[in-house]
Amino acid sequence: MSGHRKDDLLAEAVSLREGGQLREARAALLDLAAEHPEDAQVAYQTAWIHDALGLEAEAVPFYERSLAGGALPAHDRRGAYLGLGSTLRVLGAHERAVDTLRxxxxxxxxxxxxxxxxxxxxxxxxxxxxxxxxxxxxxxxxSGDPGVQRYRRAVEHYAQDLDDTL
Incomplete structure (x- = not known):
């Protein structure tokens, strides 16, 4: 499959997801992921669709694959870290979630x-x-809340030392 065809199929799968056709998008993305196991963008979109369907455990390896090697564009890398960290947290892998988010x-x-x-x-x-x-x-x-902004310096101070009561 040529790169151009892969890009077209990926765009179509993303469009399906955005249009609410999640199961159809998942099927298309799983096919693409099988054909392009090293493609970070395909892996990221495949992880995303699994999360959208509540299939968190199945999303994890795709998130990990998308972050391997650094080929994912920065905006999507940020999303992949967030998605992986959040997914690990939901799955009860709290320490791994902390490590991923850090x-x-x-x-x-x-x-x-x-x-x-x-x-x-x-x-x-x-x-x-x-x-x-x-x-x-x-x-x-x-925060844009006027009350929070009025006390911003105090909030920032206490954030440094929550036990300070002076």
């Missing part, structure tokens, strides 16, 4: 979505203090 944040520092899902995974691993710190910093820096 790796994603190393590559994409300050990404609010990765930080949010990392906070959830940290909570699941019993790292409640770090999870709340992360969420408070994120809230202070991203």
């Amino acid at each position: 790796t994603g944040l190393t590559e994409f520092p300050g990404d609010g979505a990765l930080e949010t899902f990392l906070a959830m995974a940290l909570y699941n691993t019993g790292h409640h203090h770090e999870a709340v710190q992360l969420l408070l910093r994120l809230l202070a820096t991203t």
Whole structure:
């Protein structure tokens, strides 16, 4: 199959997913993944469709394949780290989720979505203090709420030391 044909079939499968035809998209993507096992974009889209169908365990190897080798464009790499981390968390692999999301944040520092899902995974691993710190910093820096912004400096201060009551 030529690269052009593969790209057309991938675009068609993505269009099916976006149109709500999830089972048809999955079938097309599984065929593409079998024919192009090393293609990061195909693997990413195949992982995504499995997540969309609630087939998280089946999504994991495709997410891992999509991140191997660094061929996935940055925007999709960010999505793959988020998808893999979130999926691992849902599956109860909390430590792996933390590791995956931290790796994603190393590559994409300050990404609010990765930080949010990392906070959830940290909570699941019993790292409640770090999870709340992360969420408070994120809230202070991203919230448009006037009340949060009025107390932003205090929130940022307490995010550094939650036990400080002075």
